[in-house]
Amino acid sequence: MSSSSLKPARIASLDQFRGYTVAGMFLVNFLGGFTNCPQVLKHSHNYLSYADTIMPHFLFAVGFAFRLTFGRRISSAGVGAAYRKVVTRFLGLMLVAIAVYGSGRAAESWEELQHIGVWGALYSPMKREWFQTLMHIALTAIWITPVIRSSAGVRIAYLFGSAALHVLLSHSFNFEWCSTSPNVIDGGPIGVLTWSIPALLGTLTCDAVAGAEGRPNLVKMFAWSIVVMGIGWLMTCGTRLYDVTESQIAEREQDAKMQKYLTDEINGRIAPLNKELGEVGKAIAGLRAQLDGMSLAVEQVTDPEEREKLNQELEAALEKDSELRNKIDVIKQEFQAYRDGTEVFISKQLEVKAKLGEINAKLNGSKTVDKVVDEKQRAKLTAQKEALIQEDAAAAAGLEELKANPQDPNAPQVRVFRDSKLAIDPVFPSQARIDALKARFDEQGWRAIVAEPPFVYPPHTKPGVGKRSVMLREWNYWMVSQRQGTLSYTVIAGGMSIFLYAIFYIACDIWGLRLGLFTTFGTNALFAYALHPLTGGAVKAFMPRDVATWYMWLGFTVFMLFTWLFVRVLEKNNIYIKL
Structure with a gap:
């Protein structure tokens, strides 16, 4: 079905949703x-909290509305003009996103900006600050534009292709990259690949609603939503491969202590240098003000001898500035190996243990491997087993040596003390993990491989959900x-979007119910979104973080x-902010 065949009437449930x-x-x-x-x-x-369900609903609504309106745009403006208009509008939304989200100051002085360069200045906002809801809506809409008029089969194939590409890129670099400082917020630049899933599900739901003769088949819609959520939940069962055993907890706690030590050490060494750097920066600014008359508080220096003296002082200050920056860079590089984390020794141990598991299975027999009888x-x-045991011991010794001497300049450039909550094989699990899961399944049955349902927090070794509690499962791609x-997140949330929209269709388009609050926000969503940080900031100015629960809800x-x-004022005056 082409998009031009969709009904043009406004769908109340979409605005309410x-x-x-x-x-x-x-x-x-x-x-x-x-x-x-x-x-x-x-x-x-x-894990999937209620907060995490909100953004996929946005993308679902974008895909639904995009599919619904694009046919009208083609009918009125022609194919070429319609595509140009769409791309232009979403590029405009990208600029709005940059303006709304902004970023912190890239550098505190001109010298620092020159030192970090263009990429250094843009790295953090391009990785984190700019890539939030509005930017992802714009990029996702552009990403699905090539198939927005295509058949359902083509869009489903595009969805699967986008998902597969995200898995491969996450395995290649993205999962680790997203987890290093600064952390991404909503999937980072390639998040568009999985955000396209709820958006494309929105286009398919649009077909079911706007393309139906009379009412859509709501039973079928609910059924498909459950199927989609089920597929996503089955993906999350892959997280059970990353369960942490009790015997590993003490080691992880020790690693966390070492990480804290290293972080404190590097901060302690850099802090005085940064303080001195600030003082040098002030001296440079003062000298330039005297030389160039850049300040109202000083007059331009005209005496040649005095100017030469100031120039020499300025040159010395600039050299000092460069020296301090180089010192800071050296310290950061010295500790980078430990702060970021890598898997050289740890992955070697996993590889060895996997091979040992295979050999033991052949030597001793198992449910899947026959026992070797040939002498x-x-x-x-x-x-081979003895050799592997020696390899394992060597890797363990190397690991312990690096832990004991974290500042040894002659130690191999190996990042051992990685973030303990992150798996070293987050996308495609090692054979050792698979073997361990099989063993747990033999012992515990289905309880060993079934993941928690949505809205249930993963297990910890300590009660509560505080930052200091130790998780019994490493963070991985399948959570x-x-x-x-x-992928599991956007699939589950996309199925939830279908389910929730079907409820809205029943309430709004069949029963005729409306909620004024949803109407006001739904028809002027962009303005409401851009406004809420300002109104929220005004109210939060009177609300410390630890306010009483009743006061928190009153503030909200x-x-x-x-x-x-x-x-509401804009709505009453028929003013709607759209791109």
């Missing part, structure tokens, strides 16, 4: 930073993570009323 999504975003964005905010309303990066073959396998934009009520009044 969009308004609900905006209101939900206001809820989690406002409350998320308070101590007494329920965990389910916070982004936790390693020559047994002797050969035994010799639900909005930070990473993982004031914020919602404040924001709604602004958007």
Whole structure:
């Protein structure tokens, strides 16, 4: 079915669904930073909370509306003009995103800006600050534009292709890159690949609703939503490959202590240099002010001898500035190996253990491997086993040596003390993990491989969800993570979007129900989104992070009323901010 065949009438449920999504975003964005905010309303990066369901609803609504309106645009403007208009509008939304999100100051002085260069200045905003909701909406819409008029089969194939590409890129570099400082927020630059999943599901739902003769088949819609959510949940079961055993916890706690030591050490060495660097920067600014008359407080120097003296002082200050920056860079490079983490020795141990598992299975027999009875073959396998045990011992010794001497300049450039919560094989698990899961399955049955359902926090060794609690599962690609934009996350959330939209269709388009709050926010969503940080900031100025629960909810009520009044005034005057 082409997009031009879709019904042109406005669908009330879409506006109400969009308004609900905006209101939900206001809820989690406002409350998320308070101590007494329920965990389910916070982004936790390693399971599906209510907060994590909001952004996929945005992308679902974008895909639905895009599919619904593009045919009209072609009918009125022609194919070429329609595509140009769409791309132009979403490029404009990208500029709006940059303006709305902004970024921190790239450098505190001209010298520092010259030192870090263009890429150094753009690295953080391009990785983190700019790539939030509006930027992902714009890029995702552009990404799906080539297939927006295509058949359902083509769009589904495009969805699978985007998902596969995200898996491969995550394995290649992206999972690790997203987890290093500065962390990404919503999947980073390649998050568009998985954000396209709820968007494309939105286009398919649009076909079911706007292309139906009479009412859509809601039973089929609910059924498909459950199927999609089920597929996503089955993906999350892959996280059980990354369970941490009790015997590994003490080692991880020791590694965490070492990481803290190294972080404190590097910060302690850099802090005085940064202080001295600030003083040198002030001296440089003062000298330049005297030389060039750049300050109202000093007059331009005209005496040649005095100018020469100031020039020499300025040159010495610039040299000092460069020397301090180089010292800081050396310290950072010295500790980079330890702060970022790598897997040279650890991955070697995993590889060895996997081979040992295979040999032991052949020597001793298992459910899947017959026991070796040939004596020559047994002797050969035994010799291989002994060699592997020695390799394992050597890797363990090397690991312990690096831990004991983290500042040894002659030590190999190996990053051992990686973030202990991150798996070293996050996308495609090692054979050792697979063997361990098989062993747990033999012992525990299905309980060993079934993951928690959505909205249930992963297990910890300590009660609560505090940052100091030790997780019993390493972070990996198959968990639900909005930070990473993982495949399981967008698939589950996309299925939830279909399910929730079907409820809205029943309530709004069949029963005729409307909620004024959702109407106001849903028809002016861009303005409401851009406004809410300002109104939220005004209210939060009177709310410390540890306010009482009742005060927190009172503040949220004031914020919602404040924001709604602004958007309602525009609605009453028929003013709608759109691209």
